[in-house]
Amino acid sequence: MIAALNRLVEFIEDHLTEEIDIAGLASRHGTTEYHLRRMFSSLAGMPVSEYIRRRRMAVAVADVLGDGDLLGIAVRYGYGSTEAFNRAFRSVHGVSPGDVRRNGGPLRTQPQLRFRLTVEGNTTMDTSIAERPAFRLVGHSARVPLIHHGANPHIQAHIASLPATEHARLKELGDTEPAGLLQVSADVEPDYAEGSELTYLHGVAVTETTPVPDDLDAIDVPAGTWAVFHTSGPYPAALQSTWAATATDWFPSNPWRLRPGPSMVAIRDRAADFSTATCELWLPVERAE
Known part of the structure; x- marks a missing residue:
């Protein structure tokens, strides 16, 4: 996986002024675009699309400081107008190309990434x-924004809006694994960008033949393989640390990759104030080629 990510970075660097075929590159390296994007985002701290934009705008500075036509520069880097190029340039550098031509800066450089796997062996998953x-x-x-660290207030508000009797009704309805009330994240963008929207479902797992009340939302989940990560400690910090470690430690050193599908968190035990909890994180996986 680490090799595939570094090949992706090299490919981006060699094709900054062209359309980047991430799906094709992933296929050539025995993985999927979905998994490659998720691992890149988790390890780099930014979506691959954001990295490409930052690198393009970092390299474009040399052209902007020259005397070439700005429209020609915009087209070279894949933008159909100077306005679109200006917006992308300003979002990275904080100033317009015109400002840079007049004043020489300020400029913000995005270095070329290098992924390395560091094995310490002091944490068992x-x-x-x-x-x-x-x-x-x-x-x-409910549709909520993705938040990487700390409690998600939008999810908290959604759960708080449900009466206590509804939690009990859902528990009674659940009849298959994962057992108990579940925190489900679905329709997540492959880039896993913070602030992007996802579908959050507070509910339970049932068999295909279980009658479902009309007032409940449903997500059909096909048969497949799941990696189940068990964690215990401060909530939600321990769970979020485990989630991050799946990308940094587990996937790079195991013959599995993420596949599209919902992720689920089952709370097996918790303190009365929810300050600590024992959880299971279920991620949909498939065997890597």
Whole structure:
């Protein structure tokens, strides 16, 4: 995986003024665009699309400081107008190309990334692989922004809006693994960009044949393989640390890759004030080629 990410960085660098075929590159290296984008975002701290934009604008500075036509420069870097190029340039450098031509700066440089796997061996991840038949996730859903660190207030507000009797009703409805009330994230962008929207569902897992009340939302989940990560400690910090470690430690050193599908968190035990919790993080995976 680390080699594929570095090949992606090299490919981007060699084709900064061209359209980047991430899907084709992923296929040539025995992985998928979905997994490559998710791992890049998790390890680099930014979506691959953002990295490409930053690198293009960093390299474009040399052209902007020359005497070439700005429209020609814009077209060279894949923009159809000077306005679109100006917006991209300003979003990276904080100033317009015209300002840079007049004043020489200020400029912000995005260095070329290099991915390295550091193995320390001091953290053991408690993980299991589960094969599950098709099932359904049912409950109450909402569209919320993705937040990487700390509690998500939008999710908290969604859960708080549900009466206590509804939690009990959902628990009674659940009849398959993962058991108990679940925190489900679905329709997540492959780039996993913070602030992007996802579907959050507060609900339970049921078999395909379980009758579902009309007032509940449902997500159909096909049969497949799941990596189940077990974690315990401060909530949600321990869970978020485990999530991050799947990208930095587990996937690079195991023969599995992410596949499209919802991720699920099952709360197995928790303190009365939810300051600590024992959780299971379920991620949809497939065997890497």
